[in-house]
Amino acid sequence: MSELQPWLVDLQLFADDGGTGEKTEKATPRRRQEARRKGQVFKSTDLNAAIIMVAGTAAIYLSYPNMIQSLQDFTSLYLLERTSQDFTIQYTIELLREVLYLLAQLVLPIMATCFVAALLITYLQVGFIFSGEPLTPKLERLNPVQGFQRIFSKRALVELTKSLLKVVVTGWIVYSVIRKYYYIFPRFVDMELVATLQALALIIFEMAMKVGIFFIVIGVLDFIYQWYEHEKTLKMSKYDVKQEYKETEGDPVVKSRQRQIQREAAMRRMMAEVPKADVIITNPTHFAVALQYEVDAMEAPVVLAKGQDFMAARIREIASANGVMIVENPLLARTLYYSVEIGQTVPEELYHAVAEVLAFVYRQKKKVL
Numbered sequence: 404m405s406e407l408q409p410w411l412v413d414l415q416l417f418a419d420d421g422g423t424g425e426k427t428e429k430a431t432p433r434r435r436q437e438a439r440r441k442g443q444v445f446k447s448t449d450l451n452a453a454i455i456m457v458a459g460t461a462a463i464y465l466s467y468p469n470m471i472q473s474l475q476d477f478t479s480l481y482l483l484e485r486t487s488q489d490f491t492i493q494y495t496i497e498l499l500r501e502v503l504y505l506l507a508q509l510v511l512p513i514m515a516t517c518f519v520a521a522l523l524i525t526y527l528q529v530g531f532i533f534s535g536e537p538l539t540p541k542l543e544r545l546n547p548v549q550g551f552q553r554i555f556s557k558r559a560l561v562e563l564t565k566s567l568l569k570v571v572v573t574g575w576i577v578y579s580v581i582r583k584y585y586y587i588f589p590r591f592v593d594m595e596l597v598a599t600l601q602a603l604a605l606i607i608f609e610m611a612m613k614v615g616i617f618f619i620v621i622g623v624l625d626f627i628y629q630w631y632e633h634e635k636t637l638k639m640s641k642y643d644v645k646q647e648y649k650e651t652e653g654d655p656v657v658k659s660r661q662r663q664i665q666r667e668a669a670m671r672r673m674m675a676e677v678p679k680a681d682v683i684i685t686n687p688t689h690f691a692v693a694l695q696y697e698v699d700a701m702e703a704p705v706v707l708a709k710g711q712d713f714m715a716a717r718i719r720e721i722a723s724a725n726g727v728m729i730v731e732n733p734l735l736a737r738t739l740y741y742s743v744e745i746g747q748t749v750p751e752e753l754y755h756a757v758a759e760v761l762a763f764v765y766r767q768k769k770k771v772l
Contacts, residue, residue: 428644430637438637445633446528449565450622451521457615458520462513464608470509471597477505528626561628565621573614580610670714673745676707677718678725682764685729690736691715693722694749696761703748704757709740728764735760 430438438444481498584606591599639647677683680693681704690711696704710718722729735756743749749757 426638426640426643428639428641430634430639431644431647433647434637434639434643443633443636444529445626445629446525447622447626447629449618449625450528451524453615453618453622454524455517455521456618457612459513459517460608460611460615462516464604466509466512467601467604471600473505473508475597477501558632565625569618569621572617576613576617577610580606580613673708674717674721677721678727680707680722680727682760683718683722683727683729684732684736684739684760685715685719686733686736687731689715690733690740691718692736692739692743693718693727694739694757694761701748703751703754704761705748706739706743706745709743709745711740728767730760730763732756732760 584602587602591602594602676695677693680695683691683693685691691709691714692706693708694704695701695707708718719729721727735753738753739749742753
């Protein structure tokens with residue numbers, strides 16, 4: 404029964420699912436590859452947004468001292484040192500060029516950080532994939548009934564829950580941080596502008612990081628949910644698995660028939676070799692092994708055919724019809740059957756036992772002659 408168990412598991416894939424088409428089977432590798440080719444992959448946009456937010460906030464905080472210094476230098480240059488210059492077209496062009504250069508210095512590092520973070524988190528979620536399938540227009544998307552179903556679907560409910568949770572927690576974080584630093588706001592009146600900006604930057608950074616960390620937690624949970632929904636979408640019915648198996652491996656009934664034909668052909672070829680044997684070593688009923696030995700052409704005796712039970716009886720029958728001698732040696736017959744394949748020579752450790760049998764056969768043949 405244990406030998407038949409793997410076949411029972413495979414055959415369950417071809418069982419009838421009652422015509423319901425219920426998708427109960429896990430997606431096959433081919434199904435996953437086909438879905439990926441069509442751009443059907445799962446990812447969490449919330450996790451992407453959270454990582455970009457945290458990375459951008461960190462970049463702004465780290466570059467903040469340089470931003471303040473650059474703005475101070477620019478302000479000093481144009482409000483104190485160049486006040487005597489005439490406001491000409493050339494002066495305006497130079498001013499515009501320096502403003503654009505200053506903005507590039509302030510903004511490009513932050514944009515580059517956000518871009519790298521977005522690229523990295525997207526790659527970690529879905530890897531490298533390029534597909535134009537999602538961009539293909541689909542008429543079913545214009546179906547108002549399906550659109551109405553999407554609005555009131557489980558996915559829409561999840562998105563609504565996430566949005567409400569984000570609003571509530573973000574509001575609570577902002578309130579808690581402002582309450583923490585409430586004492587410092589009245590002092591802004593007596594503080595210098597740079598000190599005020601630094602204090603505000605610290606407060607905003609703390610708010611943004613706490614909100615970002617919370618959004619990352621939401622993103623991780625959303626990633627797990629998206630994975631669950633993706634796996635659910637990829638599930639297949641038993642009929643789908645059966646059809647895919649037919650497409651990739653061929654119809655199991657046809658392949659079984661082909662294997663049967665191949666076995667029958669191999670059996671006929673093997674039986675055709677039995678009349679060429681010098682001796683048939685038997686068990687006497689369960690095993691039969693046909694040996695041939697040509698002194699001038701072979702280094703050792705060769706197994707021409709072997710069989711068990713019905714096959715062994717068939718080999719003995721053909722041997723008897725063609726005058727091939729049959730010798731009973733149960734131990735040697737079993738050993739040859741299990742250790743030597745058809746077409747192989749007898750191993751060295753069995754030379755002595757096989758030589759005794761062949762010598763007996765040759766003596767009998769001489770007596771007959």
